[in-house]
Amino acid sequence: MTATFDYYQLAQPQEGVSSGFQYKTVPHITLKSIANNPEIREGMKRIEIEQAIQKYADQETLYDQPLIDKSRVRVTGPFTVEAVPAPIVKPLDEAEANNTPVADQSIARTGETLRQSEWRDELLKTGIRGKNGQYILFSRVEPLPGTRWLHADAETKPNDLGANSVKEAGGTYDKPMRVVISFGPEHAPIEQRQVTQAIEEAQTLVPKPKLIIFAAFQFDPEAAKDIDETNWPGVTLLKAQMNMDMQTEDLKKKRSSNDSFWLMGQPDVALRRINRGEDAGKWEVEVYGFDYYNTKTGNIESGSVEKIAVWMLDTDYDGRSLFPRQVFFPMAGEKDAWSRLARNLKAEIDEDLIESYQGTVSLRFEIGEYQRVAVKIVDDRGIESLKIIRLTP
Secondary structure, three states: OOEEEEEEOEOOHHHHHHHOEOEEEEEEOOHHHHHHOHHHHHHHHOOOHHHHHHHHOEEEEEEEEEOEEEEEEEEEOOOOOEEOOOOOOOOHHHOOOOOOOOOOOOHHHOOOOHHHHHHHHHHHHHOEEOHHHOEEOEEEEEEOOOOOOOOEEEEEOOOOOHHHEEEEOOEEEEOOOEEEEEEOOOOOOEOHHHHHHHHHHHOOOOOOOOEEEEEEOOEOHHHHHHHHHOOEOOEEEEEEEEOHHHHOHHHHHHOOOOOOEEEOOEEEEEEEEOOOOOOOOOEEEEEEEEEEEOOOOOOEEEOOOOOEEEEEEEOOOOOOEEOOOEEEOOOOOOOOHHHHHHHHOOOOOOHHHHHHOOOOEOOOEOOOOOOEEEEEEEEOOOOEEEEEEEOOO
16 A cells, blocks of 8 residues: 555546556558558658658557656555446447347356355365464365355364354253355455345254355455344354455466465444544544454454554445545554655655554544445455444434
8 A cells, every 4th residue: 555656647537547548659660551651751762751650650559558647656555445346337329239248147146156166165175264273174065955145055073163162051062063155256246135145045044054154255345244243143154255366277276375265354443433622523443453253162252453454444435435545554664654655755754644554543534425434454364354334423
């Protein structure tokens, strides 16, 4: 987030990056163009070749050389703006009757697929990694027939998952636990509708599962919120981040880590209204850490802020795109993050602000149009989690 890059000239500045860039062009000269263009031939006779070529020759665009706007600097990094897919409606005159687009056939809505078979095999092979080297390992992972939104039925290994020491009816039992898994789409976030439908399907299962795991490459913010906030006595809902390398076979074979699924924590965040002083009426957010699922106890436990690499705050979340208006690096040293950015930009450093942006308490802000804030936390493993809070004035 604090790295600097060149800023490129936009083709249509009012449309943003989606309009593309302006690129360097060079004359495209061939013997044919010289033979067919008398102005170029005449220019060659008068030793005015360069002017004639520039004026009359076809221009070739160099798409690997966008023009740089030296009056600006682009500040970015691996964490920028994220958005859930938005539907795009094409004008009727662009739609062809005989070329109707194929309906979305994402994994979540088509039942059994080859990809799901691969993911089940990977889940059985590697398990799901938790915090501090903990794992949820499985003795079996199989297709779950008769359901549309739940895609796998699994059973944990009792010797590897201490959470199987479940206290029931006054006794302690060490036994496997039933787990059901809902996989997200391959090229889109898992959506709120899938979460709702998967939970409803799980409620019809006998015996009742102890864990419902939603495994996806990306999570829609509202879907993640539903998973974190659903209260079902006796059943725990968890999010598992799928390794992006699994989308590409070559990367999957070459990756250094064997971990394909990672448990995601739930952000432990407080939103406070300021009632006194010059900032009365404003708000602030404090991050306490992650709430993690402890595979040894089977409980959700609070974590500390020690493992938070970066957290971002959108003070006016619109429900579609996360726009970080404040970014903090609690693990950054004196020479890292915003301090390094200030040096790179040769800017004057406000030491008080630099210190604030290394903490876990936000700068104070006013309530926005949408009356919601979104807090995104990334831990030291690179695992992300999002918390959405509605403001109540």
